[in-house]
Amino acid sequence: MSFAAISTEDKQRALSELSEVKSLFASKGWFPGTSGNLSIRVGDYAPDEFHFAITASGKDKSLSTPEDFLFVDQSGKPCETTRLKPSAETSIHCEIYRMTGCGAIFHIHSVFNSLVSELFWERKSIPVDGVELIKAFNIWDEEAQIEIPIVSNFAHVPSIVPEVTERLDPRIPGIMLRKHGIYAWGANAFEAKRHLEAFEFLFEYVYRWELLKRK
Ligand SMILES: CSC[C@@H](O)[C@@H](O)C(=O)COP(=O)(O)O
Numbered sequence: 001m002s003f004a005a006i007s008t009e010d011k012q013r014a015l016s017e018l019s020e021v022k023s024l025f026a027s028k029g030w031f032p033g034t035s036g037n038l039s040i041r042v043g044d045y046a047p048d049e050f051h052f053a054i055t056a057s058g059k060d061k062s063l064s065t066p067e068d069f070l071f072v073d074q075s076g077k078p079c080e081t082t083r084l085k086p087s088a089e090t091s092i093h094c095e096i097y098r099m100t101g102c103g104a105i106f107h108i109h110s111v112f113n114s115l116v117s118e119l120f121w122e123r124k125s126i127p128v129d130g131v132e133l134i135k136a137f138n139i140w141d142e143e144a145q146i147e148i149p150i151v152s153n154f155a156h157v158p159s160i161v162p163e164v165t166e167r168l169d170p171r172i173p174g175i176m177l178r179k180h181g182i183y184a185w186g187a188n189a190f191e192a193k194r195h196l197e198a199f200e201f202l203f204e205y206v207y208r209w210e211l212l213k214r215k
Protein backbone atom coordinates (compact mmCIF):
# COMPACT_ATOMS: atom_id res chain seq x y z
CA MET A 1 0.00 0.00 0.00
CA SER A 2 1.47 3.37 -1.00
CA PHE A 3 1.56 6.28 1.46
CA ALA A 4 -0.82 8.25 -0.81
CA ALA A 5 -3.40 5.44 -0.55
CA ILE A 6 -3.62 5.78 3.25
CA SER A 7 -6.61 7.92 4.25
CA THR A 8 -6.16 11.39 5.74
CA GLU A 9 -8.37 10.27 8.66
CA ASP A 10 -6.01 7.39 9.48
CA LYS A 11 -3.00 9.71 9.34
CA GLN A 12 -4.73 12.30 11.53
CA ARG A 13 -5.76 9.63 14.04
CA ALA A 14 -2.14 8.46 14.37
CA LEU A 15 -0.93 12.02 14.91
CA SER A 16 -3.52 12.80 17.57
CA GLU A 17 -2.83 9.50 19.38
CA LEU A 18 0.90 10.23 19.32
CA SER A 19 0.28 13.70 20.66
CA GLU A 20 -1.86 12.35 23.51
CA VAL A 21 0.69 9.68 24.48
CA LYS A 22 3.54 12.20 24.26
CA SER A 23 1.82 14.63 26.68
CA LEU A 24 1.02 11.81 29.09
CA PHE A 25 4.58 10.44 29.10
CA ALA A 26 5.97 13.96 29.44
CA SER A 27 3.79 14.43 32.55
CA LYS A 28 5.47 11.31 34.01
CA GLY A 29 8.92 12.84 33.37
CA TRP A 30 9.70 10.17 30.79
CA PHE A 31 11.49 12.46 28.26
CA PRO A 32 14.41 13.96 30.22
CA GLY A 33 16.72 16.17 28.14
CA THR A 34 14.77 15.66 24.86
CA SER A 35 15.31 11.88 25.08
CA GLY A 36 12.75 9.32 23.95
CA ASN A 37 10.87 8.76 20.72
CA LEU A 38 7.41 7.46 19.79
CA SER A 39 5.87 6.06 16.63
CA ILE A 40 2.54 4.72 15.38
CA ARG A 41 2.11 2.76 12.15
CA VAL A 42 -0.53 3.74 9.58
CA GLY A 43 -2.14 1.80 6.71
CA ASP A 44 -1.56 -1.82 5.77
CA TYR A 45 1.49 -3.78 6.81
CA ALA A 46 3.86 -5.87 4.74
CA PRO A 47 7.41 -6.60 5.96
CA ASP A 48 8.81 -4.79 2.91
CA GLU A 49 6.31 -1.90 2.81
CA PHE A 50 4.83 0.04 5.71
CA HIS A 51 4.60 3.60 6.97
CA PHE A 52 4.59 5.21 10.38
CA ALA A 53 4.43 8.58 12.10
CA ILE A 54 7.41 9.25 14.36
CA THR A 55 8.64 12.04 16.63
CA ALA A 56 10.99 14.55 15.01
CA SER A 57 14.56 14.40 16.31
CA GLY A 58 15.87 16.52 19.17
CA LYS A 59 12.59 18.23 20.10
CA ASP A 60 11.53 19.11 23.62
CA LYS A 61 8.96 16.34 23.96
CA SER A 62 7.15 18.07 26.81
CA LEU A 63 5.92 20.73 24.36
CA SER A 64 3.21 20.47 21.71
CA THR A 65 4.05 22.14 18.39
CA PRO A 66 2.97 21.69 14.73
CA GLU A 67 6.44 20.24 14.08
CA ASP A 68 6.42 17.32 16.49
CA PHE A 69 5.92 14.39 14.05
CA LEU A 70 6.53 13.30 10.48
CA PHE A 71 5.70 10.23 8.41
CA VAL A 72 8.41 7.85 7.21
CA ASP A 73 8.49 4.60 5.24
CA GLN A 74 9.92 1.16 6.07
CA SER A 75 13.45 2.41 5.42
CA GLY A 76 13.02 5.49 7.60
CA LYS A 77 12.78 7.93 4.69
CA PRO A 78 10.27 10.82 5.03
CA CYS A 79 7.12 10.23 2.97
CA GLU A 80 6.49 13.93 2.34
CA THR A 81 8.68 16.98 1.77
CA THR A 82 9.62 18.31 5.19
CA ARG A 83 12.44 20.12 6.94
CA LEU A 84 11.91 17.92 9.99
CA LYS A 85 14.39 15.14 10.72
CA PRO A 86 12.98 11.82 11.93
CA SER A 87 14.25 10.51 15.27
CA ALA A 88 17.93 9.54 15.24
CA GLU A 89 16.70 6.08 16.32
CA THR A 90 14.25 5.58 13.43
CA SER A 91 16.20 2.57 12.14
CA ILE A 92 15.40 0.71 15.37
CA HIS A 93 11.68 1.43 14.93
CA CYS A 94 11.92 0.20 11.29
CA GLU A 95 13.46 -3.09 12.39
CA ILE A 96 10.93 -3.70 15.20
CA TYR A 97 8.02 -3.05 12.80
CA ARG A 98 9.62 -5.29 10.15
CA MET A 99 10.08 -8.15 12.62
CA THR A 100 6.85 -7.93 14.58
CA GLY A 101 4.27 -6.15 12.38
CA CYS A 102 3.24 -4.24 15.52
CA GLY A 103 1.20 -1.01 15.43
CA ALA A 104 3.06 1.30 17.85
CA ILE A 105 6.54 1.61 19.42
CA PHE A 106 7.40 3.77 22.42
CA HIS A 107 10.96 4.42 23.66
CA ILE A 108 11.90 6.16 26.89
CA HIS A 109 14.94 6.68 29.09
CA SER A 110 14.54 6.35 32.85
CA VAL A 111 16.92 5.97 35.78
CA PHE A 112 15.51 2.53 36.68
CA ASN A 113 15.65 1.15 33.14
CA SER A 114 19.23 2.40 32.72
CA LEU A 115 20.28 0.96 36.11
CA VAL A 116 18.92 -2.53 35.49
CA SER A 117 20.36 -2.59 31.98
CA GLU A 118 23.81 -2.26 33.52
CA LEU A 119 23.12 -4.44 36.56
CA PHE A 120 22.27 -7.38 34.24
CA TRP A 121 24.52 -6.52 31.29
CA GLU A 122 26.71 -9.62 31.67
CA ARG A 123 23.62 -11.84 31.64
CA LYS A 124 22.38 -9.96 28.52
CA SER A 125 18.82 -10.00 29.84
CA ILE A 126 16.83 -8.76 32.82
CA PRO A 127 15.16 -11.61 34.72
CA VAL A 128 11.69 -11.08 36.23
CA ASP A 129 10.28 -13.86 38.40
CA GLY A 130 6.62 -14.32 39.19
CA VAL A 131 5.60 -10.65 39.42
CA GLU A 132 1.90 -10.08 38.70
CA LEU A 133 2.49 -7.36 36.11
CA ILE A 134 4.06 -9.90 33.73
CA LYS A 135 0.41 -10.55 32.82
CA ALA A 136 0.38 -7.14 31.10
CA PHE A 137 2.41 -8.91 28.37
CA ASN A 138 -0.33 -11.49 27.96
CA ILE A 139 1.76 -14.11 29.76
CA TRP A 140 -0.57 -15.86 32.17
CA ASP A 141 1.56 -18.79 33.48
CA GLU A 142 1.59 -19.31 37.24
CA GLU A 143 4.80 -17.73 38.62
CA ALA A 144 5.92 -16.83 35.08
CA GLN A 145 9.61 -16.13 34.59
CA ILE A 146 10.67 -13.82 31.78
CA GLU A 147 13.96 -12.43 30.48
CA ILE A 148 13.96 -8.99 28.84
CA PRO A 149 16.81 -8.87 26.28
CA ILE A 150 19.54 -6.22 26.59
CA VAL A 151 21.55 -5.14 23.52
CA SER A 152 24.65 -2.96 23.12
CA ASN A 153 24.27 0.79 22.85
CA PHE A 154 26.48 2.19 20.07
CA ALA A 155 26.75 5.88 19.21
CA HIS A 156 26.22 4.84 15.57
CA VAL A 157 22.55 3.82 15.85
CA PRO A 158 22.37 1.59 12.71
CA SER A 159 25.04 -0.61 14.34
CA ILE A 160 22.55 -1.43 17.12
CA VAL A 161 20.03 -2.86 14.64
CA PRO A 162 21.67 -6.29 13.96
CA GLU A 163 21.62 -7.04 17.70
CA VAL A 164 17.94 -6.12 17.83
CA THR A 165 17.34 -8.54 14.94
CA GLU A 166 19.23 -11.28 16.74
CA ARG A 167 17.86 -10.79 20.27
CA LEU A 168 14.24 -9.72 19.82
CA ASP A 169 12.03 -12.31 21.54
CA PRO A 170 8.53 -12.51 20.02
CA ARG A 171 7.09 -13.40 23.46
CA ILE A 172 8.46 -10.21 25.08
CA PRO A 173 7.19 -6.88 23.68
CA GLY A 174 10.31 -4.93 24.58
CA ILE A 175 14.05 -4.70 24.21
CA MET A 176 16.53 -2.76 26.34
CA LEU A 177 19.52 -0.77 25.13
CA ARG A 178 22.42 -0.86 27.59
CA LYS A 179 22.60 2.27 29.82
CA HIS A 180 20.16 3.91 27.40
CA GLY A 181 16.49 2.92 27.63
CA ILE A 182 13.63 0.59 26.77
CA TYR A 183 11.77 0.09 23.50
CA ALA A 184 8.25 -1.29 24.05
CA TRP A 185 5.70 -2.09 21.38
CA GLY A 186 2.17 -3.38 20.89
CA ALA A 187 -0.55 -4.02 18.35
CA ASN A 188 -1.72 -0.43 18.88
CA ALA A 189 -0.98 2.60 21.05
CA PHE A 190 -3.13 1.31 23.93
CA GLU A 191 -1.20 -1.97 24.07
CA ALA A 192 2.25 -0.38 23.61
CA LYS A 193 1.46 2.00 26.50
CA ARG A 194 0.34 -0.87 28.73
CA HIS A 195 3.56 -2.73 27.95
CA LEU A 196 5.78 0.29 28.58
CA GLU A 197 4.11 1.06 31.91
CA ALA A 198 4.47 -2.59 32.96
CA PHE A 199 8.17 -2.65 31.97
CA GLU A 200 8.89 0.47 33.98
CA PHE A 201 7.10 -0.95 37.04
CA LEU A 202 9.04 -4.22 36.70
CA PHE A 203 12.41 -2.46 36.30
CA GLU A 204 11.89 -0.52 39.53
CA TYR A 205 10.76 -3.69 41.28
CA VAL A 206 13.76 -5.70 40.03
CA TYR A 207 16.21 -2.97 41.00
CA ARG A 208 14.79 -2.57 44.51
CA TRP A 209 14.54 -6.32 45.05
CA GLU A 210 18.20 -6.77 44.01
CA LEU A 211 19.22 -4.15 46.59
CA LEU A 212 17.14 -5.82 49.32
CA LYS A 213 18.68 -9.22 48.54
CA ARG A 214 22.23 -7.82 48.66
CA LYS A 215 21.85 -6.15 52.08
C1 LIG B 1 19.34 13.70 23.97
S1 LIG B 1 19.82 12.17 24.57
C2 LIG B 1 18.80 10.99 23.78
C3 LIG B 1 19.07 10.67 22.32
O1 LIG B 1 20.43 10.46 22.11
C4 LIG B 1 18.27 9.46 21.93
O2 LIG B 1 18.67 8.32 22.65
C5 LIG B 1 16.79 9.64 22.08
O3 LIG B 1 16.10 8.85 22.71
C6 LIG B 1 16.13 10.78 21.41
O4 LIG B 1 16.64 11.03 20.12
P1 LIG B 1 15.67 11.66 19.01
O5 LIG B 1 16.56 11.84 17.81
O6 LIG B 1 15.16 12.97 19.56
O7 LIG B 1 14.55 10.66 18.82
Ligand SMILES: [Zn+2]
Binds near residue numbers: 037109
Ligand atom coordinates in the same frame (compact mmCIF):
# COMPACT_ATOMS: atom_id res chain seq x y z
ZN1 LIG C 1 17.04 6.97 23.21
